[in-house]
Amino acid sequence: MLTAVVLPTYNESENIARLLHLLREVLPEGFFLVVDDNSPDGTGVIAEQCALEFGNIEVLHRASKQGLGSAYRQGFAVALDRGVDVVVSMDVDFSHDPRVIPAMLASIVAGSDAVVGSRYVEGGGTKDWPLHRRLLSKWGNLYTAAILGVAVRDCTSGFRAYRATALTAIAPETTAAEGYAFLTELVVRLSRKGLVISEVPIMFADREKGTSKMSGRIIAESMLLVTRWGILHRLGQFRKMLKSVLHRRKS
Ligand SMILES: Nc1nc2c(ncn2[C@@H]2O[C@H](COP(=O)(O)OP(=O)(O)O)[C@@H](O)[C@H]2O)c(=O)[nH]1
Ligand SMILES: [Mg+2]
Incomplete structure (x- = not known):
């Protein structure tokens, strides 16, 4: 099974070389695609050195910081273009443990269309995350699942594996969100298409090196979009219900 990460x-x-090294151990045949937004600290250059050293690694150099959603949109398009069977997404700061990937791939082989590395299923959790991040993530996810009516417990986890056909079917290139909302939107699309989404427990560790790029703007974007999608979803349900009642009255 050809896999792209x-x-x-x-x-x-401070993280990229060590992560690529570990990934190569976990997936000796995997294709790794780094999407770097011209990091001022030279991440892109280090990634290029790793590509020479470890092989089967490509680095997309983008002109400037354009956000997580945009990086994934471009990265997914390139990975799918390569004709891989599975596309994995993950953070580079060791919050996501590459050693979980084989379990995700096994779940795809067993029939899942997408697998989410989940903090909020039995056996999952967060380690060393400050209280405000824990509360924001946990309550944000409860709100998201409730308002959108999706049965996924961790809609904002970026650690995932997608069957290539499922990823193609939900057309990630037609999303517009910049931050976590991008991840939520993909889960919603998978769910609405009736694709099989499973969750494997992960222990999310706070980054030890470097700094988070999460911002108030990204949180606001996520809350706004989730609320908008939720209202549209509920309105759609209401309209359907009304139609069926009127139809029953007529007949
Ligand atoms: N290419 C690109 N990567 C980004 C951008 N923002 C965040 N990332 C990467 O996305 C991953 C998650 O970001 P992070 O700052 O750790 O977010 P947090 O875990 O929510 O605090 C990391 O690998 C970041 O380097 C961006 O604008 N462009
Ligand atoms: Mg992080």
Whole structure:
């Protein structure tokens, strides 16, 4: 099974080489695609050196910081173009443990269209995350699942594996969100298409090196979009219900 791992980076010079090394151990045949937004700390250059050293690695150099959603949109398009069977997405800061990937791939082989590395299923959790991030993530996910009516417990986890056909079917290139909302939108699309989404537990560790790029703007974007999608979804349900009642009255 040909597997691509898409790795968005912005200022990950202290993490990228170690992660690519570990990934190569876990997936000796895997294709790794680094999507670097011209990191001022030289992440892109280090990634190029790793490509020479470890092989089967490509680095997309983008002109400037354009956000996680945009990096994934471009990275997914390149990975799918390569004709791989599975596309994995993950953070580069060791919050996501590459050693979980084989379990995700096994779940795809067993029939899942997408697998989410989940903090909020039995056996999963967060380690060393500050309280405000824990609360924001946990409550944000409860709100998201409730308002959107999706049965996925961790809609904002960036650690995932997608069957290539499923990823193509949900057309990630037609999304517009910049931050976590991008991840939520993909889950919603998978769910609405009736594709099989499973979750494997992960222990999410806070980054030890480098700094988070999460911002108030990204949180606001996520809350706004999730609320908008939720209202549209509920309105759609209401309209359907009304139609069926009127139809029953007539007949
Ligand atoms: N290419 C690219 N990668 C980004 C951008 N913002 C974040 N990332 C990467 O996305 C991953 C998750 O970002 P991070 O700052 O750790 O977010 P957090 O885990 O929510 O605090 C990391 O690998 C980052 O380097 C961006 O604008 N462009
Ligand atoms: Mg992180």
